[in-house]
Each structure stands twice: as C-alpha cells, then as structure tokens.
Amino acid sequence: MLIREAGAGDWPRxxxxxxxxxxxxxxxxxxxxxxxxxxxxxxxxxxxxxxxAEDADGTLLGSAYLTPNxxxxxxxxxxAGFMVDPDRAGRGTGRALAEHLLTEAKARGYRAMVxxxxxxxxPAVRLWTSLGFTILGTIPNAFDHPxxxxxxxxxxxxxx
Numbered sequence: 001m002l003i004r005e006a007g008a009g010d011w012p013r014x015x016x017x018x019x020x021x022x023x024x025x026x027x028x029x030x031x032x033x034x035x036x037x038x039x040x041x042x043x044x045x046x047x048x049x050x051x052x053a054e055d056a057d058g059t060l061l062g063s064a065y066l067t068p069n070x071x072x073x074x075x076x077x078x079x080a081g082f083m084v085d086p087d088r089a090g091r092g093t094g095r096a097l098a099e100h101l102l103t104e105a106k107a108r109g110y111r112a113m114v115x116x117x118x119x120x121x122x123p124a125v126r127l128w129t130s131l132g133f134t135i136l137g138t139i140p141n142a143f144d145h146p147x148x149x150x151x152x153x154x155x156x157x158x159x160x
Contacts, residue, residue, distance in 0.1 A: 051064050
C-alpha cells in the first residue's frame with residue numbers, strides 16, 4: 001500500500017467513496033445530501049493536508065486529511081478525518097492511514113490530536129482506542145443514526 005499526499009486530480013477518485021460513506025448517514029455528521037462541490041470544499045480545503053492510500057495497481061483504498069483543530073494558541077492540536085472504500089474495508093487501510101497521519105502530525109509540530117464527533121456506534125472507535133485515543137466524553141443522543149436511532153457522539157483525544 002502506498003500512502004501519499006493527494007493532489008487536485010485525486011478528487012474524482014475520492015468523491016465516490018466520500019459520497020457513499022456520507023450518504024449512508026451512519027458515521028459522519030455531514031449532511032448525507034452534500035453535493036459534490038461542497039464535499040470537495042470540505043475534504044480538499046487548502047487548510048488541510050489530504051492523503052490517499054492506493055494499492056499496488058493504483059486503486060484508491062481510502063483517503064484522510066490532517067488539519068489544525070483550533071487556531072491561535074491552540075493550533076498545536078490536530079484534527080483528522082478518514083474514509084476507507086467500504087468495498088476494501090477490513091484490510092488495514094484505516095490503521096495504515098491513521099498511523100501515517102499520527103506520524104505526520106507529530107512531524108509537523110502537533111502535540112495532540114482530537115476527534116470532535118465520533119459516532120459511538122462507528123466501528124472505528126475500536127481502532128482509535130487501540131491507537132491510544134481516549135474518550136473524553138460523550139454527547140448523548142446527538143446523532144440521528146439511520147438504523148440505531150439517536151446515539152452519542154464521542155470526543156476522542158490522544159497526545160502525540
């Protein structure tokens with residue numbers, strides 16, 4: 001697997017994965033009906049460093065971004081987002097992207113990483129805790145899950 005910084009030309013390959021995951025409405029707090037141009041602005045914002053994971057033949061496996069969570073005196077706290085193609089899940093792509101971004105964040109001077117709204121039923125919660133993230137708190141009934149009803153949103157944190 002190759003993980004590299006994404007370029008503008010990668011968006012057409014990221015978009016179908018982004019759309020499928022967000023439209024499912026069960027892991028991200030973004031509007032499931034987000035149009036492509038708005039999605040591109042969210043994911044490919046100039047404030048973010050965006051990465052793609054590809055297999056040996058160049059097939060997109062997933063994408064992730066790294067950005068400051070806050071500004072000013074708290075700009076040393078990173079935030080990140082991760083998406084793995086659901087057809088290629090369970091093969092270590094999420095973990096590889098997470099490990100890559102944790103290394104990148106530390107190298108770029110971040111001292112911590114926070115996730116502001118992790119849906120408590122998201123299987124990625126196990127990944128984040130295995131990588132040393134702790135759940136600082138849960139906002140109860142904050143997310144309308146399409147199958148599970150109202151569930152909580154975790155705030156997760158890790159020092160780098």
